[in-house]
């Protein structure tokens with residue numbers, strides 16, 4: 001049985017309507033935007049004993065504020081336009097804003113950086129999502145032969161973007177709410193991203209998390225050999241992120257995601273632990289975020 005976690009209010013349902021494809025050609029007019037809707041749920045918000053009441057402890061003094069900085073590289077215009085016109089980040093921000101109290105505004109900035117990696121910048125209280133990210137993801141997925149149709153490419157790119165955004169949101173929450181973290185923060189915020197999606201309670205949202213896993217699997221598959229940096233990097237290996245996320249999604253609903261876990265080749269030794277692992281992950285994040293949940 002799904003635990004009555006109010007974190008579910010962050011993302012109760014996610015609906016992806018992918019039409020057309022982000023094919024990287026720059027032909028924006030041929031691509032219909034994907035629409036992602038993050039909807040509040042009231043049904044799981046009324047829980048029993050769990051976290052302390054939020055609003056009497058923590059004032060909601062801030063929001064995620066999405067901004068779009070004009071790009072200067074012509075090849076990135078399509079991707080910048082896609083992020084803006086799809087409303088993807090705005091809808092995710094809306095869902096978070098109505099669910100989590102923040103002490104101050106956190107900027108979500110779509111801006112060119114010269115690097116494909118989204119990141120959270122504590123000094124600026126900003127989550128930066130570069131259009132280079134979307135270009136990179138598009139190129140990686142298109143070249144993977146894992147997905148066939150343009151619509152499948154777009155769906156995987158959009159789902160991966162949702163996952164990495166929620167990952168960066170995790171970094172922002174750790175900083176803004178001064179949350180304690182033991183172990184690797186990178187793993188902890190992968191756990192949060194997975195839990196937000198898994199707790200949405202829909203197969204589609206779970207699939208979005210699995211798409212995030214698949215993306216890390218693709219990155220891993222494109223690495224030719226390990227370098228020392230792979231081991232001292234603050235992130236776990238992409239292979240590990242792939243299997244971890246699949247384990248947690250599976251653990252959130254073993255019956256629903258048994259096929260995906262089997263297809264991924266997750267071994268029985270780990271599979272039998274995933275339900276407890278997921279419950280531990282959820283419990284930790286619920287405890288941490290409980291005072292700040294407003295929905």
Ligand SMILES: [Zn+2]
Nearest residue numbers: 167171186189
């Ligand atoms: Zn990170």
